[in-house]
Amino acid sequence: MTTVAVVYFSGSDHTHLMAEAVAAGASKVSGTTVELHRITGEQIIKGRWKDDAMMEKINLSDAIIFGSPTYMGGVAAQFKAFIDAASGIWARQGWKNKLAGGFTHSGSPSGDKEGTLLYLVTNAAQHSMIWIGSGEMRQSDGTNRLGSYIGVMGQADPDFTGTKPIEVDPGDLKTSELYGQRIAELTQSFRK
Incomplete structure (x- = not known):
């Protein structure tokens, strides 16, 4: 049995929906346990992220998939606090x-999402982890529609009205x- 941890922050739930899709893909692989670990602002105390129970579970995983929205060309401050911790x-x-792998979401077609993925890489x-790219070519059905190969990118037009x-x-x-499934399959192959 292998464990894949999906560790992410989501400010407006777009990244959360992507995290759920990553987890659903990894869950398709028999013999894989998937754990979603959402970073929240409440875990940040006096500027430092702290959740010992969550970190202990993440430490026990065989693979970690990181996710953050792209804010101002990089990861969200809440996610950065986790990385610092x-x-x-x-x-x-x-x-x-x-x-390891990673995904991000922003409101712009580019939005400098590559900067976020490069930070995650x-x-x-x-950490001396082994990074896994997206593994999907851009296809007419919308798969990898943004043409990212280092990790997965998502985009939705901002709704400033809410x-x-x-x-x-x-x-x-x-x-x-597909990315979650790929990482889960590779994790099982790697751990044999």
Whole structure:
């Protein structure tokens, strides 16, 4: 049995919907346990993220898939607080050789989402993790419609009125699901 942890922050629930799709894809792989770990503002006390129980579960996973919306060209402050809190794990290389992946969402077609994914890759490299790219070509059914290969990108036009339901493009959700499945399959192969 392998465990895939999906660790994410979501400010407006777009990234949450992508996290659920990633988890659904990973859950399709027999012998895989998937755990969703949502970072919240309440876990940040005096500027520092702290949730020992969540961190302990994440530490026990075989793969970690990171997710954050792209805010101003990078990860959300709440997600960055989580990454900073993992510096003790980095110091002892506690995530070494775990598989890693990442996803992001923004309101603009580009939105500098690549900067967020590159930050997630850099973090994984510092932890000596093994990064997994999206593995999907851009297809006419909407799969990888934004053409991201380093991880998964999602995009929805911003609703500044707050009156529209929160939705993620079906192609972005499909890409997220395929990504979760890919990482779960590779995790099982890698752990044999």
